[in-house]
Amino acid sequence: MAEKITPRLENYPKWYLNVIQEAGLADNSDVRGCMVIKPNGYAIWENMQRGLDRMFKETGHVNAYFPLFIPMSYLAKEEEMAEGFAKECAVVTHYRLKAEKGQPLKVDPTAELEEPLIVRPTSETIIWKSYKSWIQSYRDLPLLINQWANVVRWEMRTRLFLRTAEFLWQEGHTAHATAAEAEAETMQMVKVYAKFAEEFMAVPVLVGPKTEGQKFPGALYTLCIEAMMQDGKALQAGTSHFLGQNFAKAFDVMFTTPDNKKEYAWATSWGVSTRLIGGLIMTHSDDQGLVVPPRLAATHVAICPLGKTEADRAPALAAAQKLAAELRALPREEFFGYEPIGVQIDNDLKTSPGYRFAKHEVRGVPIRVEVGPKDMEKEIPTCIVARRDYLYQVELEPELNHQKKNEVPLVTSAESIVRALKDMQRVLFERAKKYRDARTVTATTLEEFAALFPVKGGDKDEEETELNKLQFVYAHWDGTRETEDMVQKKYKATIRCLPFDGPMEPGTCPFTGQPSARMVLFARAY
């Protein structure tokens, strides 16, 4: 358990992998760059899906499903897209194997496809091919469609959740009659992502456009949400693209306007992926293992009856079962996704209490309840309610007298637990926000900037372990691609976005001395 987890300060990337392994979130598979998402990890994804899907539907979207395979010629139709994705495509060239007795299985050379198929890296092309037959008139617009799917990008360097060859995501693809409507949709969806990140994941984010150099291939511009990980690196957690008429032109999607003219439709696309799970881990988890905000936890409460023998334990076990039933029967609430509260009873008799507690801690269960024979003998029987975020409570509100373990009457414990779960959601968010804000600085000179992004001879591993050194840095920028590229090359830092809530005053670019319209956000990034 926890002793198997490398402390964050010692080696952050190793800590990250240890948490994933010990919390049972994911495994590497034998297939290059493809991960296995294990039940504990997938449960988080299911809760993310539920929360996001509800928000998409509340904003008028519906789900649909488009083919996994894209004919190679579709990709070629949008030039930037072809350039952007050609280098990382899984290509299907054959449709049959040859299985002959006593012979090894092999690809059947007589079953070659006339046109190779690409496993979708993103679905703009195949979807806009469909939209051509769905859109004739302005009455068919807007088309507000989302897809939950797997996609494949043949990345060379992969890391569980953050960058994998295959990943799960959702991709929204909308079509509109006017540029203004499409732009409003682009903005609406990045705000949906920000709301989801902050309210469900308890991850504070900065929202704003990407630079020209960092936008999506085929987009006119890209809006994004950016989060700070505990090591001070940035994670792009979601993007929303205004695609203009690029895809409508590539696939000849025209509609008749109310005054009977023909016009190309306007497009957006937007997506978040299983990468969010990586961001969740690196925002909240600690050296004891996984920490999950209650709104995304599948198991909210682990109840541990104590007592050495079955007989010793019987009253506590009965109390545990009663409490579990009571929690599960509570009215369905929006906070819990209209699902029953997730409760596990851990009645393991063979394992020591300490080991049992650590197991739930490492797996990120928000609340652990302990109830033993002595608690049951009291006039008013009690139990211990232990919060997974105890240290964070203390850190965030040192002036309050937080208890590591709260003793509460059993009879009102369900109430206490629900209150604690909701409070934990708040504490995680506020603490993460405080952490990020405390590590966001401004650099006005080149020397200041250089000191904030030190480079040690280019040894990648050494860079990555500089926990407590990296920060989010606001600095001026002359607005050119050249300067952006130079900074990336020299300081390994990129412009994460031009935050809507960032400083807006003009100034001077520290790299070139040219005028700068506003400060932008630099960071090292995943």
Place this chain on the structure above:
Amino acid sequence: MAEKITPRLENYPKWYLNVIQEAGLADNSDVRGCMVIKPNGYAIWENMQRGLDRMFKETGHVNAYFPLFIPMSYLAKEEEMAEGFAKECAVVTHYRLKAEKGQPLKVDPTAELEEPLIVRPTSETIIWKSYKSWIQSYRDLPLLINQWANVVRWEMRTRLFLRTAEFLWQEGHTAHATAAEAEAETMQMVKVYAKFAEEFMAVPVLVGPKTEGQKFPGALYTLCIEAMMQDGKALQAGTSHFLGQNFAKAFDVMFTTPDNKKEYAWATSWGVSTRLIGGLIMTHSDDQGLVVPPRLAATHVAICPLGKTEADRAPALAAAQKLAAELRALPREEFFGYEPIGVQIDNDLKTSPGYRFAKHEVRGVPIRVEVGPKDMEKEIPTCIVARRDYLYQVELEPELNHQKKNEVPLVTSAESIVRALKDMQRVLFERAKKYRDARTVTATTLEEFAALFPVKGGDKDEEETELNKLQFVYAHWDGTRETEDMVQKKYKATIRCLPFDGPMEPGTCPFTGQPSARMVLFARAY
């Protein structure tokens, strides 16, 4: 709308495609055999997923996700699996395209994979490769895992929903310490499928084992659910396989027993797919279009305010909005998947009422509410509640005086609607069951059997349009593969299963005169 739908008696396959098109369920894509599931079709799949997923979790299963790609050598490890699936695999051989300015995009010949990857046709092999590292001791068992995923089988003849190259499904893969436990799981899951088919889809099914010749490659035996379509053909709607130790042996998955011995784990797998949507259509829909059982409908109620002008319509529109709000605010119920009731207000002013009504009918909305100016002028304002299954009510219960359109007071209309939705679920199931039972017969002689499965010179289309001729036929069978193959070849009928609830008496095989243990179920099938 309806006039675009070929009547079932005229051409059943054409009717099926017309319903799919007019109800907006799916499209063929340009990618051979891959379909686009449109929003109205995908909404049904989402409700199927929700219902099934809840049942899986109630029986102790958790979800996970395994890679899309399977190394070719994995498939080869289980001989029957290699033989069964090699002929229909999509094979990834390259991982990059070459995009050169001015040149057409092409596969990069320098980016060939060392080992080809198969797009999963089913995931036993890749999952059991993972299980090898997850299973060490009997304490790790049972492993009860389900996956929601897309799979690809390169079928030569495809048909929307029923047989497509790519389809969506769930696949359960469990590992157990004993054969008995695995067999109990195999049985439990086919029963879950039967319950889902009957209670959610309102589709009556027969449950039983497949013959040796029809079982899943790699299974010791396969249990299935079989449904009758309106044309008398059978549809295999779900399967549950007892895999014995085949996959544990292929991937060397051994566990330590309580008495410290090593044994191979026992396996099951089970799945249902988007094919269920095809079965749903062909069980309930009619010449007016789609009919959806309320438990699977995304939109339950379409409220149509009437009145020629905006002013005429104002009171009715206000009443419609009030009713919609009332319906949406009802307490969440299991019947509706703990989701709010789906309500649409159709306030189209430009289209005639008849056309508007037909639109909701063709799309399968269970209840249409009409409310007009005259209804609102009454002392107690009323509305019309029209059920999509009106004809079925009459057909099922001719002795009752069913009203095509029920006039009810607006003030109690929400209640009436909920009651009607629940009654509709019952009516659809009972009618489908009556229909199937009336078309299930027994053949004791060869002549009887031959007359039940006429073959007209082998013209496939002519066969398919014989609506009202095909039936489910119980007949004896000598238990041999030879006889089964002969019947399939000569009469185009297959043994669908050996229903647990079928006749159990021994007798004589009409095809060979040999003894028969029991009658089995023959049918033509999709």
